[in-house]
Amino acid sequence: xxxxxxxxHHVILSEAASLELGCNYSYGGTVNLFWYVQYPGQxxxxxxxxFSGDPLVKGIKGFEAEFIKSKFSFNLRKPSVxxxxxxxxxxxxxxxxxGGKLIFGQGTELSVKP
Amino acid sequence: DAGITQSPRHKVTETGTPVTLRxxxxxxxxxxxxxxxxxxxxxxxxxxxxxxxxxxxGEVSDGYSxxxxxxxxxxxxxxxxxxxxxxxxxxxxxxxxxVEQYFGPGTRLTVT
Numbered sequence: 001x002x003x004x005x006x007x008x009h010h011v012i013l014s015e016a017a018s019l020e021l022g023c024n025y026s027y028g029g030t031v032n033l034f035w036y037v038q039y040p041g042q043x044x045x046x047x048x049x050x051f052s053g054d055p056l057v058k059g060i061k062g063f064e065a066e067f068i069k070s071k072f073s074f075n076l077r078k079p080s081v082x083x084x085x086x087x088x089x090x091x092x093x094x095x096x097x098x099g100g101k102l103i104f105g106q107g108t109e110l111s112v113k114p
Numbered sequence: 115d116a117g118i119t120q121s122p123r124h125k126v127t128e129t130g131t132p133v134t135l136r137x138x139x140x141x142x143x144x145x146x147x148x149x150x151x152x153x154x155x156x157x158x159x160x161x162x163x164x165x166x167x168x169x170x171x172g173e174v175s176d177g178y179s180x181x182x183x184x185x186x187x188x189x190x191x192x193x194x195x196x197x198x199x200x201x202x203x204x205x206x207x208x209x210x211x212x213v214e215q216y217f218g219p220g221t222r223l224t225v226t
Contacts, residue, residue: 006156036217042219043219043220044217092157094212100208100210100212101172101211102147104156105156106154106155
């Protein structure tokens, strides 16, 4: 079955540190890839998405992600985090052959210390 | 933010009672989804709908049923609530299966 794995469950950084959150998926066909963010007590919001084209995609709030097809990865990055980036981050994948069902990773909780 | 509301936002109920959660959208999107969020599991799909009266099961559908009689409303029913159904429930919508989904504010359900 298709699965999504986020290797970091809890990441703690100081402000201005660089961030990279890992995401790997198991499906080998054509996929769409997403990163969502959930701020404390709020609903999920879309950070960025990849459908096709340039594998380096830029999202909101200075986040970017790189799709590496050979590694089945879609890692999220930000060069300099802020305290306001404290949130839980979810990687999600859907595939053309799965009827558009989104499969989510377990989530990574990011805590940024001021 | 997409026009999605969920009701109620919080509910406490007893084991064995029926519970219905409502998702309402104003975007006229064809697809609607119900997820549950539990620590360490991310979000898991319960049921989804691809049109009025067209629904299908997700990966954790046991104990849940859904109905969609109008484009804008998608109801999730727990026929007989159990403590394992204590969770946060999110509704989502999308225009098609190959684009992003937009999420509602969530319903926190506690089954005692």
